[in-house]
Amino acid sequence: MVDVAKRAGVSRATASLVIRDAPGPSAASRERVRAAAAELGYRPDVAAQALRRRQSRLLGVMFSAHDPFHADLIESIYAATEDAGYNVVLSAVVPSRDEHRAFDALTASRCAAVILLGASEAGATDFGSQLPVVEIGRPPKGTQFDAVHTADDEGARLAVDHLVSLGHRDIVHIDGGDRPGAAERRAGYLEAMRSHGLEQQARVLPGDYTEQSGSAAARTLVDSGELPTAVVAGNDQCAVGVLDELRRSGVDVPGQVSIVGYDDSRLARLAHVDLTTVRQDAEQLVRLAVTSVVERLDGGRELDPEPRVFSLSPHLVVRGSTAPARLTRTAG
Known part of the structure; x- marks a missing residue:
């Protein structure tokens, strides 16, 4: 200077x-x-400025390095935090680096607050005691911090309603395990199947939001010798695993099996994927999350013990992975 x-x-x-x-x-x-x-x-010198102000103007973001939808959220986070006068510090969760290590790295970086993207339910309950936290992706359970999420049960119902309107009756759901929104998506699928009188045909296969789990579930269906006419995957990554495995097995998508994903991530929009999916509004989710945490930091809400919860409605985006049901259900 x-x-x-x-x-x-x-x-x-x-x-x-x-x-x-x-x-x-x-x-x-x-x-x-x-x-x-x-x-x-x-x-x-950002660090020196933070020491003088006694607030860093840094917002930490904990995310999964393997989730394409998190990339969409992070892109929106940069724009929203810049408008609010904050900078972003990223900390990734990878197989060799769990959520607690990723979160601790953000507190060590003197972040004023943290935005959690898709934290596990067990991990999320441990965060929030040290500094303001807002979570994107899961309704709060046992936590005392703000949350922004999509009405995932509603999204799953949209997927099932779309497939039923195309004549599908044998519709399988691939679960997301304990990942954010998975329980709500599973409940929405089951409720939609009941509402259409298809509860006897409802099937839920295990998964975990990864491409590998989608591929494994599709392999199970192919090996059974009798395919469903449609699959509602837990998310877009899982759906891509299903799509790839079915095509490798000679199954026509969407001719024999229609596939619906969830998120409308950039993966779903690739030309060779062309995935029908349930869209989460990444920009709106981020805007509400950043507004919430900035109000706690700059707007006098830092001592407010009551968490705020925002729930957004999803939308169905129809692309080329769904089509009217065919009578044949045998594996190709």
């Missing part, structure tokens, strides 16, 4: 005001300081 001030011919205080975009300096002084900063390659 001293070097910038000398180069611009102003005081250090004036240079600091310009760098912080604070009122006071003239237009000419601002131009000189910015030019000097550019020439010297000066960048503000």
